[in-house]
Amino acid sequence: AQSVSQHNHHVILSEAASLELGCNYSYGGTVNLFWYVQYPGQHLQLLLKYFSGDPLVKGIKGFEAEFIKSKFSFNLRKPSVQWSDTAEYFCAVTQGSGGSYIPTFGRGTSLIVHP
Amino acid sequence: EAGVAQSPRYKIIEKRQSVAFWCNPISGHATLYWYQQILGQGPKLLIQFQNNGVVDDSQLPKDRFSAERLKGVDSTLKIQPAKLEDSAVYLCASSLSSGGGNEQFFGPGTRLTVL
Numbered sequence: 755a756q757s758v759s760q761h762n763h764h765v766i767l768s769e770a771a772s773l774e775l776g777c778n779y780s781y782g783g784t785v786n787l788f789w790y791v792q793y794p795g796q797h798l799q800l801l802l803k804y805f806s807g808d809p810l811v812k813g814i815k816g817f818e819a820e821f822i823k824s825k826f827s828f829n830l831r832k833p834s835v836q837w838s839d840t841a842e843y844f845c846a847v848t849q850g851s852g853g854s855y856i857p858t859f860g861r862g863t864s865l866i867v868h869p
Numbered sequence: 870e871a872g873v874a875q876s877p878r879y880k881i882i883e884k885r886q887s888v889a890f891w892c893n894p895i896s897g898h899a900t901l902y903w904y905q906q907i908l909g910q911g912p913k914l915l916i917q918f919q920n921n922g923v924v925d926d927s928q929l930p931k932d933r934f935s936a937e938r939l940k941g942v943d944s945t946l947k948i949q950p951a952k953l954e955d956s957a958v959y960l961c962a963s964s965l966s967s968g969g970g971n972e973q974f975f976g977p978g979t980r981l982t983v984l
Contacts, residue, residue, distance in 0.1 A: 758911075760911075784969075785969075786969035786970045788972075790973075790975075797872070797873075797975045797976065797977055797978075798912075798960070798962075798973075798975040799974075799975070800972045800973070803970065803972065805969070805970035806970075844911050844912070848969045848970075849969070850967075850969060854919065854924050854925075854967045855967055855968060855969035855971075856914065856917065856924070856925045857902070857914060857917075857973065858914070859904075859911035859912045859913070859914075860911050861909070861910050861911040862910070862911045
């Protein structure tokens with residue numbers, strides 16, 4: 755079974771600091787990778803995704819993530835965080851074949867950004 | 870476009886009682902997901918539908934949980950009887966299809982407390 759590990763459970767930063775959140779998955783085959791974000795009081799929403807092509811993907815609000823297949827990793831980065839980035843961040847992986855892909859989520863990382 | 874609708878938003882029941890949750894996905898989305906999110910953890914997939922067929926229900930506790938999507942549109946998730954450990958947020962999500970690269974759109978969730 756697929757597993758997704760997010761090593762940083764709680765991260766506290768000051769505004770303008772750089773951010774990197776780790777995500778590792780276990781499945782060695784074809785995967786699709788996602789980062790979702792949940793801002794306080796809001797629904798989970800997509801931040802960015804990797805489906806194929808350039809392993810460096812850019813998402814909303816200045817976030818980017820790099821898929822490193824050899825390391826089974828999909829780390830999320832932002833060079834300079836803002837107070838409004840305070841949220842819960844979830845890494846997710848889908849695996850499967852044909853038209854049926856099954857998603858697995860990591861446990862999430864709580865990010866607090868101090869102004 | 871309208872988002873994923875869920876009801877109720879909150880539910881408090883006593884153990885051994887029954888409860889049902891309802892989800893209406895985004896119009897045109899063939900795939901519907903039910904997740905259980907326990908406090909401090911990531912969403913755990915309970916069941917995934919493609920139209921009115923089940924794609925995966927390997928993590929659904931079938932002795933007490935059931936779900937249906939009879940007409941391939943809205944869906945209900947039922948717990949009967951509830952246990953204390955069922956206290957969680959139940960999330961519904963939908964996507965265009967079960968293809969791996971498809972973004973999931975999440976509803977607001979139903980927060981269940983079992984006393």
